[in-house]
Amino acid sequence: MGVIGDPGDAAQFAQFVSKNTQLYKMKNGYPLDTAAVVHFTRKSLAGSLREGKPTMVNMLLAGYNEKTGGELYTIDFLASCVKVPYAVHGFGGHVCLGILDKYYSPRLSESEGYEALKSCIQEIHQRLFVNLRNFQVKSISKSGVKVLPVINPATFIAGK
Structure with a gap:
């Protein structure tokens, strides 16, 4: 789960979703699948919006399901x-969409995806005034979550 937005809302809401999914697993003996977590998250965001106290977060929620494979959902602050x-x-996402359009395919390997991410981050560093030194990358598959090597500006220099 990736969450951006108001720092207080992002931290609180990410913890709320995480703890409630853990509670569900403890109470029922099995975890929620990705689509169910997305539904719970969306319902919670919509509820806060209707109450007049909107949670100002945008989210990327990913998971792996044996039946459907990998799933990625995007949820905005309007639920x-x-x-x-x-x-x-x-803001850097606007720069990356074209790169992802170019390189994406349903059969993209992990290494090809990692290289596409490196291209995105390199383009962000070239076009935008950012001082982010390290980008942590994780891969989600049926084997679980795998931490990939950190991407930083030294990676671009070494690759040239």
Whole structure:
């Protein structure tokens, strides 16, 4: 789960979703699948919006399901939700969409996806005034969550 938005809302809401999914597993003996977590998250965001106390967060929620494979959902602060093959958030996301359009395919390998992410981050560093030194990358598959090597500006220099 990736959450951006107001720092207080983002931290509180991410913890709320995480703890409630853990509670569900403890009470029922089995975990929620990705679509169920997305539904719970969307319902919670919509409820806060109706109460007049909107939670100002945008989210990327991903998971793996044995029946459907990998799933990625994007949820915005208005509780609209869509299943997508890839997604980006933030100002740098506008720069990355074209790169992801170019490189995405349903059969993309982990290493090809990692290289596409490196291209995105390199483009963000070239076009935008940012001082983010390290980008942590994680891969989600049926084997679980795998931490990939950190991407930083030194990676771009070494690759040239």
